[in-house]
Amino acid sequence: MRRGADAGPMPDPVIPTAPERQALSEICDWALRLAEGEGAPKFTAAILHGDAEIARARNEVAATCDPSRHAEIVAIAAAARRLGRRDLSGHTLLSSCQPCEMCLAAMRWARIDRLIFAARRESLGAGFFQFGALDIGDLARASGHAFAYLGGVGEARVLPLYRPQDESGDA
């Protein structure tokens, strides 16, 4: 897998800003509230630009009967619609749980290059990813280090959401 595209320089480590920490904490609260009412797992995401929250979303897979409507995908779509453009360069994607491969690629189609999430894959049960032998570091390298990421921010609080295993991993 190590071919030309992984030759890019490593991006600087991600140090969350205060607005990013705040928004991530809020979407995690939201996921916890959703799980209380509807059961776990629940997934939430947001798009930030500086200290402005552009979009916030939850997983809509079941509600729409569309396997692709993960929280991150819905948030990206909402942000693009709100801004009237598909290029979200300079924005941050926040997620209550490490984005799957579909969502990571969608993030890059939107040219987002900064990602912060709470629950990390290595802390989860099985079933939340499709290309299991590749981790997010492999995908970042395979993108030529086109994005920087930080996982585990506020993880302990949301982990109970993702431990009771939903077989489909997509609720």
Next chain:
Amino acid sequence: MRRGADAGPMPDPVIPTAPERQALSEICDWALRLAEGEGAPKFTAAILHGDAEIARARNEVAATCDPSRHAEIVAIAAAARRLGRRDLSGHTLLSSCQPCEMCLAAMRWARIDRLIFAARRESLGAGFFQFGALDIGDLARASGHAFAYLGGVGEARVLPLYRPQDESGDA
């Protein structure tokens, strides 16, 4: 990247059925017609079950201002909606062009394990993929050989669609 999940047995090679060849040919015709009217590239996809076409779709990224609405994603969503379930096991995904990583993962969220496409990545220009150092074989192995695929069916006819390079690769 070679960890446990790639331990599954290799699936049998994909030999397209007559209905699959016919539907693939038709969506390629459609992409060619769209490009005549609107310019290239144009992407189309379909979902088949046996000889029944469940859904047919084109890329809707520009039309919806949603970076995730690639033809494959739209076709999967349409099929799931039509059938009233997100599990499309036993269906075939057909595409005029090799699906990107986002669409491959979406295909697996829908439990589709059979994929046939026309234009192959190695025949295209750059810009249609996000994790460029990984090819579809890497992703299939990383999924534990959870799907079988065949690319290049009727490729020559559609290649002109994907050679004139659109920078965004998503029209």
